[in-house]
Amino acid sequence: MQRRSGPLTQLRRGHEELVLGLLRRHGPLSRSALGTHSGLSRTTLHEILTALTANGAVTTVRQESAPRGRGRPAETLTLNPDAGQAIGIDFARRAVHVAIVNVAHEVVGSASEAHEADLPWDDRAELAERLVGSLVEGSLRLGALSAVGVGVVGPVGDPGEDGAQRLTDLPRLLRKRFGVPVLLDNNTRLAALAESIWGAAAGGQDVLYLRLSHGVGGGLVVGGALHRGAHGLSGEFGHITVEQNGSRCGCGGAGCLETVASIRAVLQNYRAEGGRARKLSGLLGALSEDDPAARRAVNAAGGKVGAVLAALCNAVGPSVIVLGGELTEAGDALFGPVESALDEHILPMSRHKVSLRRATLGDVGGALGGIALVLHESPLLSHYPADPDQGEDS
Amino acid sequence: MQRRSGPLTQLRRGHEELVLGLLRRHGPLSRSALGTHSGLSRTTLHEILTALTANGAVTTVRQESAPRGRGRPAETLTLNPDAGQAIGIDFARRAVHVAIVNVAHEVVGSASEAHEADLPWDDRAELAERLVGSLVEGSLRLGALSAVGVGVVGPVGDPGEDGAQRLTDLPRLLRKRFGVPVLLDNNTRLAALAESIWGAAAGGQDVLYLRLSHGVGGGLVVGGALHRGAHGLSGEFGHITVEQNGSRCGCGGAGCLETVASIRAVLQNYRAEGGRARKLSGLLGALSEDDPAARRAVNAAGGKVGAVLAALCNAVGPSVIVLGGELTEAGDALFGPVESALDEHILPMSRHKVSLRRATLGDVGGALGGIALVLHESPLLSHYPADPDQGEDS
Structure with missing residues (x-):
């Protein structure tokens, strides 16, 4: 994480964003209109507009239609779309x-x-x-x-x-x-963060995202912003313990969610019950042919995922849970047991306040x-x- | 939660806080110094100072020591301590x-x-x-x-x-x-929130607070502010499932942390092992006399508490965990097993980044x-x- 800016820079940046926000919402505005809307002094506004014009974010448009011969032609400022x-x-x-x-x-x-x-x-x-x-x-x-x-x-x-x-x-x-x-x-x-703005939870201020892929990870959006935690170590949902005396995990712990709900873990469970797939595509093929062992392997992962999500909902209170990652291609075989376990373990009065959705942004989300x-x-x-x-x- | 203020009110309130903040930090300031520091226009500043003076938050001090006979005496503004x-x-x-x-x-x-x-x-x-x-x-x-x-x-x-x-x-x-x-x-x-400002986690921006009392509840401070969640239902740590097929909980669920770590639950476990206490004071007395059954009952609760805290740390990444509520009077018999379970279940790379502390504000915290x-x-x-x-x- 970068921390480059001091408080004064932050205040200045805040004023810049205020001006940019006004131009974004109102379209072209005169200097005096910008002054009125923003509440900033002429000096401050002048400095900010000079900087924003110099870096190309804002351009000046001369109003050709303004009455001539009566002093300087009116000038408006607008965002530069390029x-x-x-x-x-x-x-x-x-x-x-x-x-x-x-x-x-x-x-x-x-x-x-x-x-x-x-x-x-x-x-x-x-x-x-x-x-x-x-x-x-x-x-x-x-x-x-x-x-x-x-x-x-x-x-x-x-x-x-x-x-x-x-x-x-x-x-x-x-x-x-x-x-x-x-x-x-x-x-x-x-x-x-992207799913909370452009994706499955668009507009959501409090969003819990869990990704089931080769690893299991996630992220929390809190009040519309990405939550990092005190040391940047948040959203590590894959390393929440779900099994006492469970398998060793790459993180150094044991029985982590990742050891039961990663693609590799689900494939292993499937093969332990006689399945033959070595890749997710094989497992998905088996699911589509209604192979009971494939269904059980995915179901089991879903149950553990739902229990963890319920605990997190009780703690954090999101309005939307987004499930992403390749394992979500398993569809109902995964989402069904996730919903059931969520229902079972979430605080009853929260039950109807959280919706579970599949991620929509795919590869470009990051x-x-x-x-x-x-x-x-x-x-x-x-x-x-x-x-x-x-x-x-x- | 109250939502009374529209965006314009919020902007105005923000400007007021900016002015109050400057007076808080710098002490008395002249109008022109306030203008320079805040970046606000004369009109905006005038409006805000008029309102703040009218409601008694700010008072005007005439500088008696200013040179006389040279226009109006200099006037400075200051917070009204009353x-x-x-x-x-x-x-x-x-x-x-x-x-x-x-x-x-x-x-x-x-x-x-x-x-x-x-x-x-x-x-x-x-x-x-x-x-x-x-x-x-x-x-x-x-x-x-x-x-x-x-x-x-x-x-x-x-x-x-x-x-x-x-x-x-x-x-x-x-x-x-x-x-x-x-x-x-x-x-x-x-x-x-209070513990994160004036108490055990003073200055902490990301704080996890768990209260072990007649009920078990908590709160999250995120980025220095109280986290509420989308529907005000956050911090319900007491209703995170910790036992499959556990006892029924008042919330309608079963096996919640509250069913094993509330004062009543610990007393019940103690009595189930032959203890006689009906109140926390009795249990604490037994602990001080090294009654093994009392110690086991508190230890067991501590283990479950630590496991829940570890899961929450992995998700939220706080710098400080604060344990409050009357059960913390059990001291080491509680904190020892909490620390052990936390160590066992937290993401190893987070282990030394979170400190566990006992609440300090007592009854007046709320x-x-x-x-x-x-x-x-x-x-x-x-x-x-x-x-x-x-x-x-x-």
């Missing part, structure tokens, strides 16, 4: 995914390319730059406001921790390439989450009122 | 606790009085008013900025829910009595939390930079 606001990159295990939004927060496009698991970081960064270039096609300008939000595999804790070396090199590498600040987080957590991270970077952004014209909060 | 900023009231089952802070956020005092469990709400409100009066002694003025933060027993969900009737009447009742807005929350959650709720009420308050003079964030 200015890039944020790039998201997800460095997954065997692929790079990228996505871009403009200053109006519209997703301009996304792209992906697979690679070998051992591809060096320099080559991955180059691949990311090439993918971004393919989307931009020379028409998008990355102003000084832009930043890159980056998802990576594994926990993203404090800098200087075990294994965090790569995570201090990567931002440097990318900053050199793109010339803008880089924000880093775990790609599963970023997918959680990259989109990187963008969301950039858009949320200003600590003030999400706390300025959404739209003064829309009246009272609901 | 203006009450917030009252906290905790309506516990059998007692009312109150606390007050002034505009400088100093705790002016606290008071408590026990009552019968069936005392009507009108009488409880009157008792609260009397206790507040005993602290104020006519010297404290409750300006228009003031509000009352109130803790109550049980879940505080959406208005209109089952059993929420009392919770819609209570704010009305108190508003009439105190003439200021009323904010309501569960008193255990408020205790969590009332102090009510005050914190009021101080946090402005959505902007906690997000303005703490102090522009203190340089970079750590």
